[in-house]
Amino acid sequence: MIRLYNALVMPMDDGSCRCFSGEVWTDADKISYVGPPHGPMPDFEREIDLRGSLVIPGFKDAHTHSAMTFLRSYADDLPLLRWLNEKVFPLEDKLNPQRVYAFTQLAVLEYLSSGITASFDMYFHREAYAQANIDLGFRSVMCGALSEGDSVDIAADDYAKFNSLHPLISYFPGMHAEYTAGDTLGRELSELVHELRAPFWAHISETESETLAGVERRGMTPTEYFDSLGLFDYGGGGYHCVWLSDHDMEIFARRGLTAVTCPASNAKLASGIAPLCELSRRGIKLAVGTDGPASNNALDMFRELYLACVLQKLRERDAAACPAEGVLYAACSGGARAMGLADCDCLAPGKQADIAVIDMDRPNMRPVHSPAKNLVYSGSKENVRLTMVAGHILYENGAFLSGDAERIYAEAEKHTKELIEDGT
Amino acid sequence: MIRLYNALVMPMDDGSCRCFSGEVWTDADKISYVGPPHGPMPDFEREIDLRGSLVIPGFKDAHTHSAMTFLRSYADDLPLLRWLNEKVFPLEDKLNPQRVYAFTQLAVLEYLSSGITASFDMYFHREAYAQANIDLGFRSVMCGALSEGDSVDIAADDYAKFNSLHPLISYFPGMHAEYTAGDTLGRELSELVHELRAPFWAHISETESETLAGVERRGMTPTEYFDSLGLFDYGGGGYHCVWLSDHDMEIFARRGLTAVTCPASNAKLASGIAPLCELSRRGIKLAVGTDGPASNNALDMFRELYLACVLQKLRERDAAACPAEGVLYAACSGGARAMGLADCDCLAPGKQADIAVIDMDRPNMRPVHSPAKNLVYSGSKENVRLTMVAGHILYENGAFLSGDAERIYAEAEKHTKELIEDGT
Numbered sequence: 152m153i154r155l156y157n158a159l160v161m162p163m164d165d166g167s168c169r170c171f172s173g174e175v176w177t178d179a180d181k182i183s184y185v186g187p188p189h190g191p192m193p194d195f196e197r198e199i200d201l202r203g204s205l206v207i208p209g210f211k212d213a214h215t216h217s218a219m220t221f222l223r224s225y226a227d228d229l230p231l232l233r234w235l236n237e238k239v240f241p242l243e244d245k246l247n248p249q250r251v252y253a254f255t256q257l258a259v260l261e262y263l264s265s266g267i268t269a270s271f272d273m274y275f276h277r278e279a280y281a282q283a284n285i286d287l288g289f290r291s292v293m294c295g296a297l298s299e300g301d302s303v304d305i306a307a308d309d310y311a312k313f314n315s316l317h318p319l320i321s322y323f324p325g326m327h328a329e330y331t332a333g334d335t336l337g338r339e340l341s342e343l344v345h346e347l348r349a350p351f352w353a354h355i356s357e358t359e360s361e362t363l364a365g366v367e368r369r370g371m372t373p374t375e376y377f378d379s380l381g382l383f384d385y386g387g388g389g390y391h392c393v394w395l396s397d398h399d400m401e402i403f404a405r406r407g408l409t410a411v412t413c414p415a416s417n418a419k420l421a422s423g424i425a426p427l428c429e430l431s432r433r434g435i436k437l438a439v440g441t442d443g444p445a446s447n448n449a450l451d452m453f454r455e456l457y458l459a460c461v462l463q464k465l466r467e468r469d470a471a472a473c474p475a476e477g478v479l480y481a482a483c484s485g486g487a488r489a490m491g492l493a494d495c496d497c498l499a500p501g502k503q504a505d506i507a508v509i510d511m512d513r514p515n516m517r518p519v520h521s522p523a524k525n526l527v528y529s530g531s532k533e534n535v536r537l538t539m540v541a542g543h544i545l546y547e548n549g550a551f552l553s554g555d556a557e558r559i560y561a562e563a564e565k566h567t568k569e570l571i572e573d574g575t
Numbered sequence: 576m577i578r579l580y581n582a583l584v585m586p587m588d589d590g591s592c593r594c595f596s597g598e599v600w601t602d603a604d605k606i607s608y609v610g611p612p613h614g615p616m617p618d619f620e621r622e623i624d625l626r627g628s629l630v631i632p633g634f635k636d637a638h639t640h641s642a643m644t645f646l647r648s649y650a651d652d653l654p655l656l657r658w659l660n661e662k663v664f665p666l667e668d669k670l671n672p673q674r675v676y677a678f679t680q681l682a683v684l685e686y687l688s689s690g691i692t693a694s695f696d697m698y699f700h701r702e703a704y705a706q707a708n709i710d711l712g713f714r715s716v717m718c719g720a721l722s723e724g725d726s727v728d729i730a731a732d733d734y735a736k737f738n739s740l741h742p743l744i745s746y747f748p749g750m751h752a753e754y755t756a757g758d759t760l761g762r763e764l765s766e767l768v769h770e771l772r773a774p775f776w777a778h779i780s781e782t783e784s785e786t787l788a789g790v791e792r793r794g795m796t797p798t799e800y801f802d803s804l805g806l807f808d809y810g811g812g813g814y815h816c817v818w819l820s821d822h823d824m825e826i827f828a829r830r831g832l833t834a835v836t837c838p839a840s841n842a843k844l845a846s847g848i849a850p851l852c853e854l855s856r857r858g859i860k861l862a863v864g865t866d867g868p869a870s871n872n873a874l875d876m877f878r879e880l881y882l883a884c885v886l887q888k889l890r891e892r893d894a895a896a897c898p899a900e901g902v903l904y905a906a907c908s909g910g911a912r913a914m915g916l917a918d919c920d921c922l923a924p925g926k927q928a929d930i931a932v933i934d935m936d937r938p939n940m941r942p943v944h945s946p947a948k949n950l951v952y953s954g955s956k957e958n959v960r961l962t963m964v965a966g967h968i969l970y971e972n973g974a975f976l977s978g979d980a981e982r983i984y985a986e987a988e989k990h991t992k993e994l995i996e997d998g999t
Contacts (some may be wrong), residue, residue, distance in 0.1 A: 220941070224948035228884075228898040261938035264957060418885035419952070421894040449939050449953035454881065460652075461842035462889075470845040474652040514685035515873050515956075517644070517984050518991040524648035528843070529873035532939075533688060533956040533973075549957075549973075560941050567942040 152193055153177045153542070155508065158201040159522055160185060162498040163208050163484045168476040168523040175206050177504040180318075180541040185498045204536055205509040205522050208497050209268025210452040211486025213411040214390040214440025216274045217258035217291075218251045221567045222445035231358070231420050239445060245570055248279035253562040255283035260556055261450040262289065263546035266507030266535045271411070271440065271490045273325060273352075273390075281313060281320045288543050288553045290505065292490040294325035294352045299333030303340050310347060319541065321491060323387065325352040329365045329373035341380045350491070351382040355389030355399075358422045362394040374399035383408060388489060390440065391416075392430070393423040400426075400433055409436040409489035412481075414458035415449070416442030424466045427459060428473055438486040439478065453534075456482055456527045475527035508537035577601045577966070578622040579932065583629045583946055584609060586922040587908045592900040592947040599630050601928040604742075604965040609922045628960055629933040629946050632921050633692025634876040635910025637835040638814040638864025640698045641682035641715075642675045645991045646869035655782070655844050663869060669994055672703035677986040679707035684980055685874040686713065687970035690931030690959045695835070695864065695914045697749060697776075697814075705737060705744045712967050712977045714929065716914040718749035718776045723757030727764050734771060743965065745915060747811065749776040753789045753797035765804045774915070775806040779813025779823075782846045786818040798823035807832060812913060814864060815840075816854070817847040824850075824857055833860040833913035838882035839873070840866030848890045851883060852897055861905040862913040877958075880906055880951045899951035932961035 156174040162185055176184040176195070219239075226238035251274070262270060269290040274280060277293060284291045293313055295306045306324045313322035324344055326332050332353075344351050355373045356362045365373045374395060377383060383402070388409035395403070395410070403410060412425045430437060439459060441450045456478050463473030487496035494503045511519060515529045526534075538546040545553045569575050580598040586609055600608040600619070607617075643663075650662035675698070686694060693714040698704060701717060708715045717737055719730045730748045737746035748768055750756050756777075768775050779797050780786045789797045798819060801807060807826070812833035819827070819834070827834060836849045854861060863883060865874045880902050887897030911920035918927045935943060939953045950958075962970040969977045993999050 220938075223942065223944070223953055225944045227945070227948045227952055229895050231894045234894065257938055257941060264938060415881075415885065418889050419894065421888040421892050421896070424889065444953070447952075448948070449955065451939065451953075451955060453955070454878075457839075457878065458882075461839065464845040465842050465848065465886075468845050470655045470658065470843065471653050472845070512984070514644075514681055514688060514980070514984070515875065517681060518647065518988050520647070520649045520995075521651070524651045524872070528651055528871070529647060529868070529875075531873065531875060531877070531956045533959075535957075556938070560936070560938070564942050571944075 152183070152195045154195045154198040155201055155206055156188065156198060157203060159203055159205045159511065160498065161205060161207045161522060163480060164497040164499045168479055170205070170522050175498055175506065177542045180504060182498060182500055182502045182504050184500060201508060203511050205511055205526065206498065207507050207509060208483040208487070208495065209505040209507045209538060209540070210266050210482050211438065211490060211492070212262060212267045212270045212441050212450065212452065213438035213486040213489055214413055214442055215270050215272050215450065216443030217270060217272050218254040218274050218280065219443035219445040220254045220257045220563060221570060223448045225571070227448065242570055246276060248276045250566045250570065251276035252279040252283045253566045255280050256287060256554060256559045257563040258444065258450055259284060259287045259289045260551050260554065260559060263538045263551060264535060265451045265453065265532050266509065266538050267450070267452055268505035268507065268538060268540045269490060269492060269495060277309060277313065281316060285317050285319055286554070288319070288540055288545055290319045290540050292492065293320065293322045295323065296325060296327045297336055297340060298327045298331035299336045301336065303336065303343055306340060307343055310349065323352055323491065324349050328354040328361070329376050330361055337380045337382070341382050344382055344385060348385050350385050350387030351377065352387045353377065353389060355392055356394040357391035357417070359394050372396055372399050374402050378402050378406070391422070391425065393417050393425045395426065400430065400435060403435045404433045407436070409438050409485070411438045411440045411489065412459055413440045413442040414462050415454050416446040418458065418462065420446055424462045427463050428467055431477060436485060436489065437481040438489040439482040451532055452482055453530050453532060460527060475524045479523050479527055504539055504542040506539040507535060510534045510536040576607070576617055576619045578619045579625055579630055580612065580622060581627060582625040583627055583935065584922065585629060585631045585946060587632050587904060588921040588923045590904070592903055594629070594946050599922055599930065601966045604928060606922055606924055606926045606928050608924060625932060627935050629935055629950065630922065631931050631933060632907040632911070632919065633929040633931045633962060633964070634690050634906050635862065635914060635916070636686060636691045636694045636865050636874065636876065637862035637910040637913055638837055638866055639694050639696050639874065640867030641694060641696050642670070642678040642698050642704060643867035643869040644678045644681045644987060645994060647872045649869070649995070651872065666994055670700060672700045674990045674994065675700035676703040676707045677990045679704050680711060680978060680983045681987040682868065682874055683708060683711045683713045684975050684978065684983060687962045687975060688959060689875045689877065689956050690933065690962050691874070691876055692929035692931065692962060692964045693914060693916060693919060701733060701737065705740060709741050709743055710978070712743070712964055712969050714743045714964050716916065717744065717746045719747065720749060720751045721760055721764060722751045722755035723760045725760065727760065727767055730764060731767055734773065747776055747915065748773050752778040752785070753800050754785055761804045761806070765806050768806055768809060772809050774809050774811030775801065776811045777801065777813060779816055780818040781815035781841070783818050796820055796823050798826050802826050802830070815846070815849065817841050817849045819850065824854065824859065827859045828857045831860070833862050833909070835862045835864045835913065836883055837864045837866040838886050839878050840870040842882065842886065844870055848886045851887050852891055855901060860909060860913065862910040863902065863906040875956055876906055877954050877956060884951060899948045903947050903951050928963055928966040930963040931959060934958045934960040
């Protein structure tokens with residue numbers, strides 16, 4: 152049992168970003184109390200005086216490709232297609248489970264250092280990926296990444312395997328994208344989604360050209376295509392969603408889908424600015440992701456929050472557009488619900504103890520007119536004091552507590568060197 | 576004498592961001608050696624093993640209003656004019672020297688935590704401002720902020736006073752902006768600039784409406800107006816420069832002026848995206864600023880670097896636009912030269928020891944394919960290991976060494992409360 156006291160608590164249990172002065176207690180993997188100080192107190196194994204630090208439900212990175220850490224800064228400032236075809240794809244072909252394990256562990260450290268308590272990841276070598284997370288005590292929801300030619304049995308097997316593997320791991324069916332899908336795969340995956348009553352996820356309308364090519368190819372946008380196959384009959388959503396049409400947004404609203412925005416990646420790859428204000432006006436659910444470290448290049452939720460808000464202000468030419476609170480809520484609570492982590496969406500008794508503590512005792516957080524606006528508009532990773540997943544403190548005051556960071560760096564470097572310099 | 580060894584050194588002494596493994600020595604306020612390890616070694620008062628950390632010339636925040644820390648997160652997500660007229664101006668009227676001192680010291684801590692070693696500041700209560708910097712050992716170039724109705728004698732007096740006050744403080748003549756200038760002030764200030772042979776600075780074309788109104792008012796853009804008065808005869812430049820015309824850019828190029836870009840502030844206030852690629856194509860000098868914490872809201876050069884690059888990619892619809900190295904160079908070396916700090920532009924013997932050390936031993940910095948791209952695209956304030964100004968280590972491993980941070984936070988909070996809650 153852990154007691155976090157003298158805290159500013161933002162529980163997000165009522166859809167808002169309101170705060171109060173109080174404390175949060177945990178018991179094993181769950182939150183046991185949230186409120187003002189009160190007695191009698193149980194016998195805590197640790198009591199941490201937060202001296203006014205802010206306690207929030209951990210950030211959920213709702214779209215990423217964790218293992219792509221090895222490509223960070225490898226091929227920036229190139230045109231998108233050259234980057235993909237000349238740099239990314241040839242190296243990905245040489246990945247193996249050991250490498251994915253090492254690169255994923257590096258990513259997990261980075262999530263923890265940014266107050267992120269769960270990821271929604273799409274990649275391959277999935278057993279190794281899952282084990283890398285489990286070994287560090289990190290929570291991850293895996294998304295299938297089928298492309299035409301893959302057997303739908305992969306998704307059926309993965310669904311069964313990863314949803315019973317470990318409490319920290321779960322799995323949703325998914326496809327890479329419309330432009331790598333074919334009708335056979337689409338039909339078979341739709342049958343599976345119906346059989347499992349499972350939500351469906353894919354990259355959707357990340358770039359304008361991808362969207363236009365889809366319309367050219369099938370007479371339908373990617374969203375319309377997936378919907379026409381019945382893939383969204385049990386919900387789910389899309390990653391990126393930069394170039395949604397009016398009709399796409401109608402589908403998102405009607406089906407209760409979530410749009411996961413990845414503002415940094417979309418900016419860096421010149422893909423565009425997702426219409427978050429318009430999505431919000433239509434009541435479409437939002438979550439926030441970093442995308443992979445090859446395209447972002449950081450796995451830093453502070454960057455995403457800031458960008459999500461200010462890019463909307465630019466897009467709408469209105470400094471009042473996209474207030475901070477909505478994006479902050481989407482990044483913590485919205486992400487949890489999109490990822491099927493209903494137990495990780497807020498700070499309340501019985502919920503999973505997935506918590507980030509934000510240090511307000513730093514110059515960038517003073518004065519505190521609004522904790523939410525401070526967090527979004529002036530916060531940074533320097534402010535992450537503690538990250539807890541399922542009741543375990545995995546990161547505190549700059550130190551990683553569930554893995555040997557030096558060893559993880561060395562492993563990732565070794566595998567990167569073999570892949571890139573030695574070409575093996 | 577201090578020895579920084581086992582370092583990755585990015586000296587920026589040849590216009591590039593090349594790196595080598597080596598060390599940097601300081602002697603009093605200056606750099607005494609930059610290169611590979613070599614003997615015999617002098618008697619150092621401290622030797623710091625950097626274990627591969629990156630040593631760069633400190634960031635120069637080339638446009639800010641430091642004392643506006645008290646307005647951080649006070650009035651975000653409002654339309655620009657409501658924000659200024661209802662929130663900012665009424666409170667600024669109640670500032671006094673004690674308050675500016677307290678709020679400036681808070682800002683200086685924030686600069687140090689971001690690896691910033693000098694600021695180019697425009698604000699009032701300038702004696703208190705200068706003293707706040709001096710007392711913390713921080714370097715600042717002050718810019719006059721005259722508006723019509725002010726006597727030009729203020730600028731003449733300030734020039735004499737602040738350029739002889741202290742080695743860390745200097746002063747350039749400046750005007751707030753074209754839209755607060757009148758012809759009398761413009762003429763008189765131009766006479767002063769000629770008498771002093773001094774560069775001239777002002778906010779220039781931050782918003783489209785300001786620029787259009789200037790054209791309406793005088794038949795000239797702000798840049799044309801200032802140039803027509805001869806204010807740029809000894810160089811200088813403009814802050815923001817979002818809405819420069821072709822002819823404005825010709826003036827900037829011909830006069831050797833520097834455009835200081837403030838991408839975060841321009842995005843958050845929906846002002847637009849400055850044409851950095853076009854400015855670079857024309858050979859116009861660039862520097863990077865945060866603008867004040869009321870509009871940004873952070874004083875974080877990592878945010879500015881990332882935004883400067885990725886906003887250009889969006890603006891140009893080209894992922895290859897605005898490579899990281901040019902912006903990094905502008906933020907360190909370009910800023911120094913714009914601010915008249917020719918001794919702070921690179922790491923070389925005889926230069927001022929204004930240095931930032933970037934910790935590469937964190938997950939967001941691994942692997943290291945390119946130190947410059949890592950710094951710009953995945954770096955954050957968590958990576959600032961040490962900030963040194965004029966040979967003094969002012970910030971190290973999260974601790975502020977030249978001022979009592981708790982006292983500075985408390986003072987800033989006290990004055991903020993009096994101003995805002997008590998309305999005194």
